[in-house]
Each structure stands twice: as structure tokens, then as C-alpha cells.
Amino acid sequence: MTDEGKRIAKYAAVGAIIAIPVPIVGPIIGGIVGAVLGANKNKKLHGRPY
Numbered sequence: 001m002t003d004e005g006k007r008i009a010k011y012a013a014v015g016a017i018i019a020i021p022v023p024i025v026g027p028i029i030g031g032i033v034g035a036v037l038g039a040n041k042n043k044k045l046h047g048r049p050y
Contacts, residue, residue, distance in 0.1 A: 004042045011038030 015034020019026035 007042055008035050008038035011035060011041070 015030035019030025
């Protein structure tokens with residue numbers, strides 16, 4: 001896995017963990033939000049989101 005993929009996965013996991021208190025949809029939405037944050041960070045660092 002590339003560094004960019006690892007970063008996206010890490011942010012998605014953090015987002016899902018933070019959203020656990022909201023039942024069912026919380027981890028899903030948290031994972032999506034975390035992945036978007038990771039992709040944006042990759043875009044700033046490398047010029048591409050993946």
C-alpha cells in the first residue's frame with residue numbers, strides 16, 4: 001500500500017472511531033469524512049488525492 005493509501009485509511013479509521021457514539025450510521029459517515037480529510041491532506045502534500 002502506498003503512503004497516500006495508508007494516510008487515507010488512517011484518517012478513515014480515526015473518523016469512524018470518533019463517530020462510534022452515534023449508532024449505525026455514525027461510523028459509516030465518520031469513515032467517509034475521515035477518508036475525505038485524508039484525501040485532501042494527500043492532495044496538499046502530493047498534488048493528487050490518492
